[in-house]
Amino acid sequence: MTILIKGGTVVSSTGRTVADVLVDGESVVAVLAPGSTLLGHDLAASVETVIDATGKYVIPGGIDAHTHMQLPFGGTEASDTFETGTIAAAWGGTTSIIDFAVQKAGERVEDGLAAWHDKARGNCAVDYGFHQIIGGVDEQSLKAMETLVDEGITSYKMFMAYPGVFYATDDQILRAMQKARELGLMTMMHAENGPVIDVLAEQLYNAGKTTPYFHGIARAWQMEEEATHRAIMLAHLTDAPLYVVHVSAKQAVEQLAAARDRGQNVFGETCPQYLYLSLEEQLGATGDPTWGDFEGAKWVCSTPLRSRAEGHQDAMWQGLRTNDLQMVSTDHCPFCMKDQKELGRGDFRAIPNGIGSIEHRMDLLYQGVVTGQISLERWVELTSTTPARMFGLYGKKGVIAPGADADIVVYDPAGHTSIGVGKTHHMAMDHSAWEGYEIDGHVDVVISRGSVLVSDGAFHGRAGHGQYLKRGLTQYLV
Numbered sequence: 001m002t003i004l005i006k007g008g009t010v011v012s013s014t015g016r017t018v019a020d021v022l023v024d025g026e027s028v029v030a031v032l033a034p035g036s037t038l039l040g041h042d043l044a045a046s047v048e049t050v051i052d053a054t055g056k057y058v059i060p061g062g063i064d065a066h067t068h069m070q071l072p073f074g075g076t077e078a079s080d081t082f083e084t085g086t087i088a089a090a091w092g093g094t095t096s097i098i099d100f101a102v103q104k105a106g107e108r109v110e111d112g113l114a115a116w117h118d119k120a121r122g123n124c125a126v127d128y129g130f131h132q133i134i135g136g137v138d139e140q141s142l143k144a145m146e147t148l149v150d151e152g153i154t155s156y157k158m159f160m161a162y163p164g165v166f167y168a169t170d171d172q173i174l175r176a177m178q179k180a181r182e183l184g185l186m187t188m189m190h191a192e193n194g195p196v197i198d199v200l201a202e203q204l205y206n207a208g209k210t211t212p213y214f215h216g217i218a219r220a221w222q223m224e225e226e227a228t229h230r231a232i233m234l235a236h237l238t239d240a241p242l243y244v245v246h247v248s249a250k251q252a253v254e255q256l257a258a259a260r261d262r263g264q265n266v267f268g269e270t271c272p273q274y275l276y277l278s279l280e281e282q283l284g285a286t287g288d289p290t291w292g293d294f295e296g297a298k299w300v301c302s303t304p305l306r307s308r309a310e311g312h313q314d315a316m317w318q319g320l321r322t323n324d325l326q327m328v329s330t331d332h333c334p335f336c337m338k339d340q341k342e343l344g345r346g347d348f349r350a351i352p353n354g355i356g357s358i359e360h361r362m363d364l365l366y367q368g369v370v371t372g373q374i375s376l377e378r379w380v381e382l383t384s385t386t387p388a389r390m391f392g393l394y395g396k397k398g399v400i401a402p403g404a405d406a407d408i409v410v411y412d413p414a415g416h417t418s419i420g421v422g423k424t425h426h427m428a429m430d431h432s433a434w435e436g437y438e439i440d441g442h443v444d445v446v447i448s449r450g451s452v453l454v455s456d457g458a459f460h461g462r463a464g465h466g467q468y469l470k471r472g473l474t475q476y477l478v
């Protein structure tokens, strides 16, 4: 298939220019001055498909580097399959995901990884890679880390939270970071002090404070700041690069900024929910008559939504501008209210943690361009180029240039997107965490490796189009 995307403004992380983009097969082959011929050939007459992008932005396909399809968690399983989740991703302009394969204490890393390949293989509508969760650090899992790079898995996640589930102690973290330093792996950290949070949560529950709001109170920002600092110090000690996932506390950003100012290879990701949503408005919500004071369960995730009065959301936007935070991923971990979030009615501790956003990340971040929070170029950098560089995909992904995969989104700044169930909602969830959000822009066309997945408001892709991404080592270290 040959495609000419004509007359659009091609936006990269470093600039924008009006250009035509020529795609042949799965790759971009040329970025040309508008109306160019190629060796005398009128391109528009020579290609199979012409896409008029006049007045629109032409950007590299989004890369969501933090998703959890079909994750068994909180006594249930995340409701998007690799098929439904990646179709939703495509609708929203995301053409690659990196999901988390899971190993738990007592299990073999190889088995966890094989299980994740089995879930994803043949089912994805967009390209997919894996990080490896090491939920049980022991001699066997440390040894197994040595095989990950050959598998194309160059990053792994540990948890300072969730005692009894994925939790790692400081000595375990130290050992894993030493191994990661040796292998060149990126350590991804869920930085919250789980044991302290569990005590606070129990005390709140025993005091009759059982609604979703208290999930946010129990998971105090002090315990995110403390864990972030501890992770940074362990990374410093071991000289291992560190990537802190789902940062939500302004004090955690301050810790990252201080470490980066010292020259440490420390990075931070935030998520749309921490930019827009809050403890007061969402976790404390009671407006949905079906759910009453349990409505906040829709937004129970960890790290939690934080107080707007305390300024955390503004600090996340600021961190994105100053590059103290480098990326925006979704931490897509959807659960329905019915039968899933409901498990925690009467006890916020039993609400499965997670929010579904994979479909809306590009739009929600673009709204930050509209409101002046970030530049157009920074939008591309945060959602595509840096994820590619951070996780060893750059060159093929994250850029529109000859030789790159033709993963391209045509985005219409004059378009409009109304988010919500029955409007733009392809995720396997019975509600939207983003119900009622209005976006001054629209994902018009989505192309993945030269195949048009979305155009004219219709999905043309298929489960099985998405290929496994064997990733290289991070390309982002200072």
Ligand code: URP
Binding pocket: 068, 190, 246, 300, 301, 302, 303, 331, 333, 353, 354, 355
């Ligand atoms: O609430 C969340 N974040 N659920 C997914 C698991 C994790 O910690 O990333």
Ligand code: ZN
Binding pocket: 190, 245, 246, 302, 303
């Ligand atoms: Zn986490």
Ligand code: ZN
Binding pocket: 066, 067, 068, 331, 332, 333
């Ligand atoms: Zn996560």
